[in-house]
Amino acid sequence: MATSLPCSMRVVGTGALGAYYGWRLHCAGCRVVCVCRSNYAVVKQAGFQIDSCCYGEHTFKPWQVTDSVENAATLVPDGYDYVIVCTKALPEVASTADVIAPAMKHRRTAAVLIQNGIGIEEPVAARFPHNPCISAVAYIGVTQIATGVIRQVLKASILLGVYNRADQPVQTSASDVAQLAELFGAGGIGADTSDDIQPVRWNKLIWNAGFGLPSVLTRLHDTQSMLGDATCRELIEAIMQEIWDTALKLFGPARFPVKRPPCTIDGHISMTEKVPAYKPSIYVDYEAGRPMELEVIVGNTIREARRHQLDMPRLETLYKLARIASHRP
Ligand SMILES: NC(=O)C1=CN([C@@H]2O[C@H](COP(=O)(O)OP(=O)(O)OC[C@H]3O[C@@H](n4cnc5c(N)ncnc54)[C@H](OP(=O)(O)O)[C@@H]3O)[C@@H](O)[C@H]2O)C=CC1
Ligand SMILES: CC(C)(CO)C(=O)C(=O)O
Incomplete structure (x- = not known):
């Protein structure tokens, strides 16, 4: 992997996030x-055309x-330093590993997954066991x-961490x-590394499920409209609480809550109150009739909890309702 600029990056899925991070890199x-x-x-x-608050x-x-x-x-025959994946994580629609395979032939190419949700790295690490795999959580x-x-x-801001399977011949270091964080930093992104990225991913779920599910089910569609409705606000807080409680049981108090804010429910809400009305990306997809990231943000969360004999009854009910809503004509 390259240690100094310039460095080659291939961004797959150049929608909102990919365009923005691609621009800064x-x-x-x-x-x-x-x-x-x-x-x-x-x-x-x-x-x-980028209209940036910064x-x-x-x-x-x-x-x-x-x-x-x-x-x-074919544009970079020696292979890319990084393949940055910014597609929506929709395992039921397309396998990320299949999508990026043509650009992962060189062992030094690192797969960088900048996607919401949990359980997204395993299939990529399993398919490319000789390549570094970096898991990223973006705000x-x-x-x-x-x-x-x-x-x-x-x-x-972005938090980056390694993803390693125990049986991988090459362990991401x-x-x-740190090298990738330096590149993001050089592009003006508040980039940091975490040696324990999974609790960080769970912490981000709190926002994505907390605002995402009610946006689709209430159609109040943006953050300020949702927070301005007392019942919806209560629902958002209740979803967030269930995920927070589950993460605490899964990771234990030494690993959760994570140390970087927002790491409390109030913190997630007050961060959101400070920015202009914003449509959760699940809602943007719902509105456009596209598949939503329900499985990686909600389905995988419930399944991971269940694997540890933990119930998430609130999330489970809302997940079923959102799945029904996603099949609307
Ligand atoms: N937007 C945000 O602020 C944040 C988003 N995230 C996460 O980042 C990820 C990306 O989100 P976002 O940028 O908002 O999503 P967008 O829908 O804006 O962008 C996704 C892009 O991926 C493209 N794409 C999908 N599959 C392929 C493929 N096989 N080959 C080439 N391009 C493909 C889509 O193309 P097409 O238009 O043709 O479908 C689209 O341009 C998601 O996991 C999201 O949850 C995380 C933090 C913040
Ligand atoms: C939480 C939020 C709005 C801001 O960080 C975001 O990054 C997302 O849409 O996933």
Whole structure:
């Protein structure tokens, strides 16, 4: 893996998050290749238009824009340093490992998963046991509000940690993670590393399930409308509490709550109150009739709890209702 700039990055899933982080890594001097899908024609021609609460309005023209992972692989024949995955995590629709496989042929290429939810790393680490695997938790609040147009409402930060399976021949090291954090830092992202990333992922679930499920079920659709409704606010807090309590039982008090804020329910709510109204990405997908990240954010959470003989009755009921809602005509 490269230790100094410039460094090659391939961003797969260049929607809101991918465009934003790709832009900041480009500003840090990395050669960024964006693999686009529905926004390919627009981005290839005009780049991304980014309206950032931190940097104002900018056009981001990546080093290369391509419409397939196979093409991206030919652009850097020696292999990428990092393949940054910013697709929605939808295991029931597509396997991330299959999607990125053409660009993972060189062993030094690290897979970096910047996605919400839990249980997303295992299939990637199992498929590419010789490649480093980095698990990332992002706080940023970006949305692709029109094709190729990205709006950011919160200062971006990212927490990076290793993902290793015990049987992997090559173990991802803390220095792999530190090098990537340095690159994000050079791009102005508040980047930090964690030597225990799974509780951090659970902590992020508190926000994503807490706001995501009620947004779909109440259709109050943005954070301020939801918090402004007393019943919805109560529901958000109750979901958050159930996940918080479960995480505490799973990880124990030495590992949970995590040390970095927001790490309390009040902290998640007050962070949200401070930023403009924002549609949870589950709601953005629901509204557009696209598959939602229900399995990795909610289904996997319930299943992991059950594996440890823990019940999450509130989440389970809302999960069933949201699944029904997702099949609406
Ligand atoms: N937005 C945010 O503020 C945050 C998001 N996250 C997480 O980050 C991840 C990305 O979210 P976000 O950027 O909001 O999502 P978006 O829907 O904006 O972007 C996802 C992009 O991935 C593309 N894509 C999906 N599959 C493929 C594929 N096989 N090949 C190429 N492109 C593909 C989609 O293309 P198409 O348009 O064709 O579907 C879309 O452009 C999610 O896991 C989300 O939960 C985490 C923290 C904050
Ligand atoms: C919690 C939030 C809005 C801001 O960090 C976010 O990052 C997300 O949409 O997942």
